[in-house]
Amino acid sequence: MKGRNEESTKALCKLRQLPEDHPFVQAELYGIREQLEREQEAILGVSRWGKIRELLTIPANRYRFMLGFMAQLLGQWSGASAITIYAAEFFGVLGKSGQSEKLFATCILGVVKLVSAYACAFFLVDFIGRRRSLYAGITLQTISVLYIAIFLAIVGTKTLEDGTLTSTQKHAGVGAIAMLYISGVGWTMGWNSFQYLVNAEIWxxxxxxLGSSITMCLHFANQYGNTKAVPLMLLHMTSSGFFFFCAAVCILGLIWVWAFVPEMAGRSLESTDELFSLPWYKIGRYGNKLAPDNEAILARDEKAEMKREVEVSQLEQA
Structure with missing residues (x-):
């Protein structure tokens, strides 16, 4: 777009871990330049309202918008942000008594989420894929908040406030506190990684x-709404009800991922457009098979070529 072809080539080679003359790199560079030229021609004279109309009227773009919106909605209401913001209060509900003790536990939670966020970003998300990472993170988060909800429902906040816990309940309380930390790890592995990546990869x-701006507005709107709603939810639903609500959102999130979220890791711009051009009910569950990315096509071709070479070798030996 700005004529920096050499820099873009080096960046793509570094990203794909392939040499510049590799067929996959050359094919992707050609596709990117061709799409840039097409899109520059397409947007000449198009106003901002024209782009908004394109976003809302074209089915592929509506599906992209749905992915961005639901990622922010389900991610923010899954409870992780609320647990971080009101961590001291939640640790108090689970039996931490002193103010310094609650603040120290809150600091540890922040460190756990920071370290796990970097670990997931650098070593996990690209290694196992967006979809699997999201599955694993939401599952971990669901188990964690569901354990806390059941613990609070059985023991009761009054018993925790009075400190009249049995030995078994004390051990279960330690487990509930550990689950707060585990829910933070699940959040960084799942929603936290996905909600920013999907915004960068789908449009x-x-x-x-335009699409990224709207999605991030939805992100902060949901975060603000969740922050303001949590005190009222704790008041009317009790602490156990709040965690049951978070568990229900996480389960709904798992169903949504299974039904609607495609794997986006390693996709080129062209294969992404091909993916979202499929019927909406096929994108999430069958998109990777019906619209494979360039790496999958290349791996399939290389495997077929190796198979042909083996067959030829066997025929020559025979």
């Missing part, structure tokens, strides 16, 4: 600025 270039 075509001509709608990326």
């Amino acid at each position: 075509p270039l001509r709608l990326r600025a």
